[in-house]
Amino acid sequence: MASCSPSSQNQEKEKLDSNTSAKEVTEAKAETPVDPHEHEAxxxxxxxxxxxxxxxxxxxxxxxxxxxxxxxxxxxVQTASFSGQIYRGAGEASLRHGREKQGSAYASCLLPAEAAESVVNNVEAQFYRPPPSKDQFTGSLLSKEDEESGWRAGQRELLWEIKDPALSLQVGDIVTGSVTLDTQPxxxxxxxxxxxxxxxxxxxxxxxxxxxxxxxxxxxxxxxxxxxxxxxxxxxxxxxxxxxxxxxxxxxxxxxxxxxxxx
Known part of the structure; x- marks a missing residue:
């Protein structure tokens, strides 16, 4: 029976490895086309x-x-931005023993406690509907709730009275607002x-x-x-x-x- 010598086996292996490497390089080039605009970009x-x-x-x-x-x-001027939710619409009748009156909408908003301390009584704020709406409203601070009643630690709930003669704000609507803080510029x-x-x-x-x-x-x-x-x-x-x-x-x-x- 014929047999291969070790030197013949090594030569065949080197030839096979060489062919395999050449094939891999050729395939890699084919799989990675050069973008002629890459340099320009x-x-x-x-x-x-x-x-x-x-x-x-x-x-x-x-x-x-x-x-x-x-x-x-x-x-x-230092300002604070916030978001909130309408909890009472302007079309609802005035409450006999409440602060809320017909003709205004009312919103509950959260601010960081430190910023809330710089919001003075009766200060006006600007309110907006979320995009794409461009509706804008003016509101004033109704009250600051006790810090213990905050929904999250480090935040304080503020209630706002918002002018809404068109009765467009409904209970559950989300609004964003911006208010000037009573701090040094x-x-x-x-x-x-x-x-x-x-x-x-x-x-x-x-x-x-x-x-x-x-x-x-x-x-x-x-x-x-x-x-x-x-x-x-x-x-x-x-x-x-x-x-x-x-x-x-x-x-x-x-x-x-x-x-x-x-x-």
Missing amino acids: DKEDHCDGKEESLTLTPEETLALAPESNPVVKHEF RIALAVPNDAVLTTATGPVVYLHQENYWLRKIVKIGAQDRGWTEILEGLQEADQVAIRSVDALYLLERKKESGGGHCH
């Missing part, structure tokens, strides 16, 4: 995430007429709301430096009476565009796409 994302500068021609400056204002310190860096543009990569502003505009990524906080709080990205007295911000962004994107790369 990466490049576009890279452009979006960078802080880019834009230089305007005299004609572009005349057409856009951008205007800048300095970053300032602004007093932000908070001082923070701020820019006008119009200076901030929301983009796919987040909020940006255009910083005016000498003869060019620098797109600056910023982190924003609260908004109050036409001002937006700046948490990161700017310093006091920085000059930022407050007009034609969207036009600056569109012009920059147009120049980027025309050049095929970030500037």
Whole structure:
């Protein structure tokens, strides 16, 4: 009977392993097609995430007429947001011995105990239906329930009287609200709301430096009476565009796409 020598067996094994490896590599390449647009997509994302500068021609400056204002310190009024539920509709008759009267709806809302302490008697609050509704109502504080009656630890129940002449709020309806707290205003860096543009990569502003505009990524906080709080990205007295911000962004994107790369 014929037999294979050890050297012959090793040669056959190496040949088989070589063929198998080549086959696996070929199959892997076939299963992982190369996307010809992958590099372009990466490049576009890279452009979006960078802080880019834009230089305007005299004609572009005349057409856009951008205007800048300095970053300032602004007093932000402290507010609290909350949600609640209507427990009595405005169409129900007044209670003889109760506080609730016909013509107003009444809501029960929970606030953190610390925030509830800063809600003063008879303060007004704004109430809204959940989206997509745009209905808005004005209400006033009716009472603060005892802390022990809170539904959750660390929270306090507040009852609100809401003006509802159209009798549109029904028992069980959910509302959201916002109320000004009786606390010292908070001082923070701020820019006008119009200076901030929301983009796919987040909020940006255009910083005016000498003869060019620098797109600056910023982190924003609260908004109050036409001002937006700046948490990161700017310093006091920085000059930022407050007009034609969207036009600056569109012009920059147009120049980027025309050049095929970030500037």
